[in-house]
Amino acid sequence: NAGVTQTPKFQVLKTGQSMTLQCAQDMNHEYMSWYRQDPGMGLRLIHYSVGAGITDQGEVPNGYNVSRSTTEDFPLRLLSAAPSQTSVYFCASSYSVSAGGPWEQFFGPGTRLTVL
């Protein structure tokens, strides 16, 4: 299994540009999520999904869009990039949380995004 994969690993954007961060998992996990990591802030939840066709907002959703058309993929779209979105972005997945249990979240390698 490849686990959770993210592309690209690094990206530089200009203010106002749009782009999509890709995330895929091959573990048949129902739950997927996106976090951003900023210095001194830990990881903060952007959006999450509990299954195909179901998404919801996390703590810091503004400026980001998501969709979940398949179990495997959960792309994150930046609609109009701003310098405040300079961050490291992590995608994560886990088994169904509705089934209970301390299911571990598996993280992708992260994408370092710089917005100029």
Added chain:
Amino acid sequence: AQTVTQSQPEMSVQEAETVTLSCTYDTSESDYYLFWYKQPPSRQMILVIRQEAYKQQNATENRFSVNFQKAAKSFSLKISDSQLGDAAMYFCAYRPPSGGSQGNLIFGKGTKLSVKP
């Protein structure tokens, strides 16, 4: 709202010694899950240890163990026989009970651990 606090932004330990990283959390739930994640310079998030709140026994994984004090809402990580490879950022995380959005992790701000040879 649940919060997770790591009061030590940085810690340092001598190789082969023991170090304890602190974590406190705030919740009104009685059943939940707690985790410690390690993030080395490679940036990869790696699960170190997990604890279920309904279990009184403290979790242990090789050189890593926790001191879970439910009443005090404290979840500290002890690293024994520290190795150079333990140098990393360590994040404490809380997860509410199961169901829907309850899968979301709430992270502390992290503790940067340095290991001196």
